[in-house]
Amino acid sequence: MAKTGYGKRPAGDEDPHADPDFAHLLPRDAEVAVFIDHLDTGHAMGHKVLAAEHPRYGQQAMRTSLSRITEAGHLRWIKEHITVEDGTMRWVTRTYWSRTRRSREWWAQFARERHGKDVTRDHQPGLARIEEMVAAAVPVPAAPEPEPRPKIQPEPRPESVGAAYRALTALRAADARMPLTEGDCRSLAPLAEQWLSRGATPNDITRALTEGLPPTVSNPGGLARRRLESKMPPQKTEPRAKVTRVIMACATCDQDERTVKIDRGICENCREELADEPLTDESMVREIEEIAHLGVTSAYFLKKKLERATGGPVPDTFRSVPIEDRVFYHYRDNRDRIANGLPPRRWN
Incomplete structure (x- = not known):
């Protein structure tokens, strides 16, 4: 799969699957088209990647078939200029696939309609990860001896707990008035995880739960819960991003229409090379x-x-x-x- 926001993207408004979908293509190109049609959305579309996964065709054959499929109206490489609210800008090359054969006029209109599209969700190169806590309590098997031994609750190991749980267990050392029990830490861990997912650090959690404490705290767990809920940081929002310019790119050499003439998704030089193969x-x-x-x-x-x-x-x-x-x-x-x-x- 390609990075988030890249890879195969459906052009939309397609006809349902049918046997003659790719009957107008040569046998090898039709087989490659069926292969691409069954790939998941977001799959990498470079000819090297596809050749590595296809059981019968190498890089050169795949590159040639992709060019012919593009000329036939099923594929387009489109460069989109993305402008983000924070002032950053970037060029992103999108790969659009259509099972239904499209004309060059249809693709030109499709590219024009991409201008101004909101791409806040898919302009980033990846997704943030949230560390999840793994339950540390493991059931202990019954002892085989006739006389049962007392069960000992296993201590949580550092590698088996998450950052949220560790931040709560560290409160005892940060302030003796907040000696949370193990049960308190486990029940409060989901709230602490929400803090971390919204951009807070373990030090932020410690500061929020220890600042301005009364001389004595009779219920540390209840106080920690109230503060975690009432002082929860706001949900992070991604800066809005939209497409501010759209240009066609060659499916073979990746040059765009700013420097070469693109006709049916292929530049003139690559079309000559394809014909003279x-x-x-x-x-x-x-x-x-x-x-x-x-x-x-x-x-x-x-x-x-x-x-x-x-x-x-x-x-x-x-x-x-x-x-x-x-x-x-x-x-x-x-x-x-x-x-x-x-x-x-x-x-x-």
């Missing part, structure tokens, strides 16, 4: 293995691709060879060519 024996072997692995699903995607090229579905009776047979012929032909040291043929 060399066809190596290794990459073709991977493509062939993908076709063999996906089987009937591959034939379905390829059939849809041909239907788009011809303007509609074409019955197998009008084809010289059924599409499924073409897939397997292509696989077997290239398998034999590679085995004989010949370069593989592209799928046409």
Whole structure:
């Protein structure tokens, strides 16, 4: 998972799951899209992280598929300038995912609507932790001897109690008029934890419970409870933060539209590199293995691709060879060519 406020974020207003969600993509890209679609919100979206978790594709394949999925309208990297009430500012790169295919106009409108959004809850890089007290009393098993031994209550160990409990037990040393019992410390610990969660320190708790005491204190536990409740510090509030500027970023090189032209989520240089990606024996072997692995699903995607090229579905009776047979012929032909040291043929 990415840091809080980063990672995969749904663009919203999506269609329900359906089989043809990614039918317009190539087989490998469709498989990666399904993989991303099932990731939790907030998951890291770098190609290295995704490649480390995907069982079949490496970094280069994942990087290429992410670019194609972005071009198809499912992904966008958007840089948002965040301004906080305390005067601090920062740039944050958000990754927005849409299962439904979106047009470039839709994404442009989506980016414009991000301007002015309140992001108080998710602009921070992490969440504060509150130390929790662990119960120190552990049941003692019954002794096996016939004559039962007296049970001894175990003393709380320093590593088994929280800061709130320790602050209360230290009152006896700070002021002899506040000798809280163990029962008092355990019952008051939740109140002391609230103090710490609101930014107070153990010294603040000690000062609040020992300042201005009468000469004698008949009920230290009751007095401590009243003071902890009446002097409770206010709840901390996060400074408000909002988006003051939004710009599109390239999904491959992370440059933004201030320096390069972004079209369909990809800059011109990265699109040229994607189009000029060399066809190596290794990459073709991977493509062939993908076709063999996906089987009937591959034939379905390829059939849809041909239907788009011809303007509609074409019955197998009008084809010289059924599409499924073409897939397997292509696989077997290239398998034999590679085995004989010949370069593989592209799928046409």
